[in-house]
Amino acid sequence: MSEDSKIFIIKTTANQEKSVSEALARVSKKELLDIRAILSPEELKGYVLVEAPEAGLVDMAIQAIPHARAIIKGSSNIAEIEHFLKPKPVVTGIKEGSIIEVTSGPFKGERARVKRVDEGREEITVELFDAVVPIPITIRGDTVRVLKKEKED
């Protein structure tokens, strides 16, 4: 009888990760199952991670949950999923002087040079190349794609 936590992966319908997590928490409380934590990282589409000592009870719990499709064979340990607990700031990798392309919003498709990076607020200030007047605009760091990094010298 192992009491150690393992991490099991449940396949879910896309975009139902949160609803599956909530439903699994409800079932676990109601049935007094030994499910210790449920994790749904934003970057992991179509899967939910479950911390429990064994697969059988997780498999049982998901039977009545819509959008929870199946438990993936095998298990992971905490070290393998730990990086999900510390999401990287979205502006990591964007530097002053980088050339970026805006990927959403009113300036979608525009190219710009990064003037300033605000890691705390996850925003960057850029100057659009094609603007008639180069006015700096501040946009969210997750709405751009880096085309060229500043040369390191």
Next chain:
Amino acid sequence: MAEKACRHCLRVLEGLNCPICGTSDLSEEWSGLVIILDPARSEIAKKLGVDIPDKFALKVR
């Protein structure tokens, strides 16, 4: 009412104040979800420093 996340402890909640921090510094822009059911035996809870069962955002803007 849409769920919000506390900017201080990342707790996901409804209402105007965080029941633990007491703050009204809440955000509607949060992502990732972790539900801690058994903090005493959860490794994830230990990594996050959580000791009360609850729901938390992984990231709050």
